Amino acid sequence: MPSTVVHVAFGALVATALLRAFDARTLAVVCAFAALPDADTFLGVWIPGGHRALLHTALLPAVLGALVYWDARRSDSWLRARFGPNGPHVAAVGVLALLFGGILPDLMTNGVNLLYPVHDRFYTFSGTIELSSTRGFVQTFVDLADAPGGSGTVGGTTENTHYYTGVDLERGADPANAERVFPVVSSGLQLVVVLTAAAGVAGRFREAKR
Numbered sequence: 435m436p437s438t439v440v441h442v443a444f445g446a447l448v449a450t451a452l453l454r455a456f457d458a459r460t461l462a463v464v465c466a467f468a469a470l471p472d473a474d475t476f477l478g479v480w481i482p483g484g485h486r487a488l489l490h491t492a493l494l495p496a497v498l499g500a501l502v503y504w505d506a507r508r509s510d511s512w513l514r515a516r517f518g519p520n521g522p523h524v525a526a527v528g529v530l531a532l533l534f535g536g537i538l539p540d541l542m543t544n545g546v547n548l549l550y551p552v553h554d555r556f557y558t559f560s561g562t563i564e565l566s567s568t569r570g571f572v573q574t575f576v577d578l579a580d581a582p583g584g585s586g587t588v589g590g591t592t593e594n595t596h597y598y599t600g601v602d603l604e605r606g607a608d609p610a611n612a613e614r615v616f617p618v619v620s621s622g623l624q625l626v627v628v629l630t631a632a633a634g635v636a637g638r639f640r641e642a643k644r
Contacts, residue, residue: 436539437617438472440624443631444535450634452527467528468535483592487547495533556589
């Protein structure tokens with residue numbers, strides 16, 4: 435599964451691509467948005483099934499995006515008054531980082547409770563897109579069979595689903611003296627994402643100094 439490091443790297447990529455004024459503060463804000471969903475790792479300790487549900491719902495960026503849009507159109511914008519004229523733009527980029535850096539990478543790997551709490555069901559959209567000489571255009575992302583795991587599948591609910599983390603190994607009390615693993619990168623592709631984000635950030639800082 436993508437670690438918080440990988441989520442932050444995705445957030446950094448969004449920041450380098452979309453931020454108009456690039457500095458350490460705006461970068462930190464956008465990356466914090468990307469890391470936000472992983473906070474439900476800790477909430478899941480007290481709320482069974484809460485991890486990958488409470489803050490991984492697509493409703494969160496939808497609501498925040500609507501609020502940012504509404505505020506940006508007001509003459510007495512709170513974001514502008516609090517964070518300056520660039521406030522609404524940074525917040526909007528942050529919401530995109532929340533979606534593309536925080537939620538979608540998990541949706542594409544182990545799954546998230548996409549519409550929680552309106553609809554309590556975990557979804558996973560992992561698959562391939564291919565052009566076949568005999569079958570034409572082939573995709574395996576959307577195949578909503580009622581079975582856990584696999585490509586584009588519907589999984590369980592918060593009542594019967596638990597995602598292993600180093601913080602919360604299993605539903606209920608964790609075994610005594612059990613090994614706790616906190617992943618940094620789990621594949622070569624994830625390492626490439628982290629390195630690319632670092633290169634992009636370095637490049638934007640170099641441009642900002644000119």
